[in-house]
Amino acid sequence: MLKIGIIGAGRIGRVHCESITRYVKNAVVKAIADPFITEETAKWAKDKGISEIYDDYKKILADKEIDAVLICSSTDTHSAISLDAIAAGKHVFCEKPIDHDVKKICKVLDALKESKVKYQVGFNRRFDHNFRAAQEAVAQGKIGDLNLVKICSRDPGAPPVEYIKVSGGIFLDMTIHDFDMVRYLSGSEVTEVFAYGQVLVDKAIGDAGDIDTAVITMKLANGALAVIDNCRRASYGYDQRAEVFGSLGQVAISNDTVSNAVISDANGVHAEKPLNFFLERYMGAYVAEVNEFIDSIVNDTPVPVDAVSGLEAVLIGLAAKKSLRLNAPVKLDDIRKEYSL
Amino acid sequence: MLKIGIIGAGRIGRVHCESITRYVKNAVVKAIADPFITEETAKWAKDKGISEIYDDYKKILADKEIDAVLICSSTDTHSAISLDAIAAGKHVFCEKPIDHDVKKICKVLDALKESKVKYQVGFNRRFDHNFRAAQEAVAQGKIGDLNLVKICSRDPGAPPVEYIKVSGGIFLDMTIHDFDMVRYLSGSEVTEVFAYGQVLVDKAIGDAGDIDTAVITMKLANGALAVIDNCRRASYGYDQRAEVFGSLGQVAISNDTVSNAVISDANGVHAEKPLNFFLERYMGAYVAEVNEFIDSIVNDTPVPVDAVSGLEAVLIGLAAKKSLRLNAPVKLDDIRKEYSL
């Protein structure tokens, strides 16, 4: 029975805590840490059977009984806490992204080279039943040689502009999941990126220096192409679809709904909208990713999403940002050179 | 080039005339006959290049050049005209049903025994692309041994009560297509029928001695079961679906629509209603059935829907009527005995 410490008691920290308590066989949450812990959170943690509640995450790292930590704090603290956790010999599950700053990610990668701890990044969509079925079809050769990966990823509504301002921009905040998905579905690396972006949802997003609608095209190392379309707001809900097209055929995945009820009436044939909220859509994935993280510790096997994947998605995001700024395609190698990678 | 005479210049007579003119390679319409021919119809016929327009169908039968006739007159004249046409040595395509009176159908069957003319009954749905695909899947063994045939058949709206009164009742007027479809899809004969019926659409239909909503269950000679549900009115259009279930699986067919456009908005995901009108839904089938009729004459091969099929569907309809009246299952053999068949 592994003992887990959760760092960060916000929404995602609680999601992981719930799913470990309910579903993860070989793990129990022993401690939670958050500098701004409220009475309500403390009560909630007690109810979940969490014995230790701290305001300083270092107390978790100091606890010899704790085997692994989940870093669910704000993005700007991920890399520093990662380094501390690795130094303390704790296995780490870190929410995405490791950082927006490539150099800080590289420090984590360097620390991992000299350590035996497991380090997994929270690209939860890789564990979604639909995306995984698509990936398996590709990996099993059902679509033959890869020609094209297409991802449609639209949020049900834009976050507050205050969030946008510190988000790192749409490519590092939202598209980063889709960049990882291109790598996951294709089994190949992105070599070049071209991005078009517009402000069509909310002028305030543009005033904050960001865009809200984008189409990003990519070349992959295996010769295939990829294209992502993003929007911060889809009136009909959280739109998360993908297609992978190859020499033998295509695999396509679509959205999930609360029910499959279809009503036919004098106005047409009506089905339900996609699930509207990422926690509804991906709850199974949040459970699965932590389960596989625990399994990789218990069985000493590689984690399913390693720190390099965390770095690569950020590099693609930076290439997209640069491409949008320059209105020109940007090679990933040029981004790597900037960081001497 | 076969020369065709069309008997009856109403809606279905014109449909066949149009489709022969447009699509049927080896046939041309030479004459049309209708006792109540209007100026407008005469003009229409002229435009179609039909040289002879009669009020008496016997003039068509007397024309030596004419090879075949399509009987598109009112149901009560079908059997008498059939007998005359057979006597005149014309090949016959007769709209369904041959008659509501089994004895009159039998006279047609008797006449055919001593004749070499082709005689086809207008069960157009057998020629529909969807129903045919289902039948082919069954015939090719894709669903294995038959367990169950399910047919859903609902009209977009009830006909006028005046029509209902002379229609022979829902089972002989509307369900007769579905009875034929059970035989077509299963490749087996119906041996017993049980019918439930209600008046739920229009009280006037009940006052006219008919029902408007029905569920009919059947036993088939091969051991399988069948069930049909009917309604005179479906708010969302002409609902024509079928499923055939067997030991290896199931084949299901659904409705056609004008387009496959799907609109997703804040209220849901919306597709088009089924095609609303039988001529839209089955236009391809009307063309195909006449094409195959002409082919069977040209190549001297069996017609795809013979007169026996015309009789069997009526017998099942009579069994259903009796079952509804008695509130008990009725064996087809008992109906046959009533008519010494």
Add this chain to the structure above:
Amino acid sequence: MLKIGIIGAGRIGRVHCESITRYVKNAVVKAIADPFITEETAKWAKDKGISEIYDDYKKILADKEIDAVLICSSTDTHSAISLDAIAAGKHVFCEKPIDHDVKKICKVLDALKESKVKYQVGFNRRFDHNFRAAQEAVAQGKIGDLNLVKICSRDPGAPPVEYIKVSGGIFLDMTIHDFDMVRYLSGSEVTEVFAYGQVLVDKAIGDAGDIDTAVITMKLANGALAVIDNCRRASYGYDQRAEVFGSLGQVAISNDTVSNAVISDANGVHAEKPLNFFLERYMGAYVAEVNEFIDSIVNDTPVPVDAVSGLEAVLIGLAAKKSLRLNAPVKLDDIRKEYSL
């Protein structure tokens, strides 16, 4: 925090235990009882934090701390344990059916009249997301006045013949869920039943005096019709669909799948089969039914599926059995008279 005792540690007992432990907020499982408790089960129960493990369910009833019991033992013990539990003042959740014997069910109903305990029957499908969406559409008037309820219910494979022999027959064992669903979806009572049945899956089932394929048609008190088709084996999985058709339209629900991935290749367009196992398909429903049971105790509100529903489904099943035997429709009132109801 309600304290629960589970009577019967077989598959379904464990399912409920797991779901209470994981998902039910206001309840905890204190005890489990089973006359044939194994070491493995005892260990499993310990792991779940169940403090008391008994071989005699009466020890659960004697525990003053326990508020409610879940009866998950074999069907023939349901009614006797129900009576004991009611006498002990415990709230009861009883797996379906209460009994195959109407008189024994009536004794439970009588006992409930003089008691204040809550008594819920385990018709889990009422809590399934799809069936519930259909019921809500009907209840909200979206399809107008009811014309027809259609249920397709097919198992992925037949149970062992030894099970068939003690099952009470397909109508009381399998169709009973569908009979309840007709009542649930229609909001109306069944007044008459006609059943056709065949042995098409396995001759051994016929030798055991049962059938494996059936079509059951029903009249409802509100004038609508209903039809159920059953089969003990569908090669493509657990087939659980329904349609409700009314004056304004239709609501239809279909099967769930592991993923919505669709593969297009040179052979066609391929989607996944329905979920194959009832626990996969209805796990959400098992959780929801117990949650609502607990809620009805905590809030002292009516249970969502009462004991009368348990009785009615059995009465319809008995009518179907009699109809099959007599090959004639059977009125529910005649069944009631047999039992002086």
Add this chain to the structure above:
Amino acid sequence: MLKIGIIGAGRIGRVHCESITRYVKNAVVKAIADPFITEETAKWAKDKGISEIYDDYKKILADKEIDAVLICSSTDTHSAISLDAIAAGKHVFCEKPIDHDVKKICKVLDALKESKVKYQVGFNRRFDHNFRAAQEAVAQGKIGDLNLVKICSRDPGAPPVEYIKVSGGIFLDMTIHDFDMVRYLSGSEVTEVFAYGQVLVDKAIGDAGDIDTAVITMKLANGALAVIDNCRRASYGYDQRAEVFGSLGQVAISNDTVSNAVISDANGVHAEKPLNFFLERYMGAYVAEVNEFIDSIVNDTPVPVDAVSGLEAVLIGLAAKKSLRLNAPVKLDDIRKEYSL
């Protein structure tokens, strides 16, 4: 009754001839011209009731009775014949593209400025039931303000390399339909293009200087974005889909199939592939475009696809070619400047 001359007796010329003969009310084909007319073609034309068969199209232009011509000859002759036909005062329906050479298209545009003849370009997909339904949804405001047009357009198989060599390249030969569709669906002009292309289907296509797989992104004058993905070969058939996404929602269209039969078996749930051949998929569109052309002459109303649309699609194609060559986005205005437009 308009009299029509068809110039070019190849596949598409015959398609139009058949559809005018069968479906177009106010027109009849009087003459056909082709420099390489065969005996078989002459016989076919006679059967269709075409009285005049020429090897020189100028004989058609000289026929005072002929009101309109359909130019169905090889692409390199389109603009010259167009000029001759306009000079002869004939209305013109010209297959796409008018020419690959912008200057030659401009000459046609110039000639049209001083003429009253109708001139329609054969972008048949605008008349397809699905694409039209999508366009109508957009035009009716059902998706609100436009954010993104997505087109997937894949052929069932690559043409011979000999064809590829003279095709003008994938963008002018295949994508040109999709460029027109972007304009049609969006109701806006393309202002900038970026194209990625690869050779993934057949190395011989690359050797011929062309690509077979492409993703083209575009900026539109109304601020929206557009993306097209193309492939010369989809194993599962002719893949022609589109989505238009806006502030209020999305409209999506998919492929048509021969039937909607779905087979469920132990391996999954199987539907038919898309229609494999463009004449099957778009036959209704070929009929509709000529019908609307005739209508615009009869009623003296604007044609539904004017010569400017023919020019614009070529300009976008040239921008895409240039973008691919430069690996940089290309503004349409820069292309216009090259041609002093």
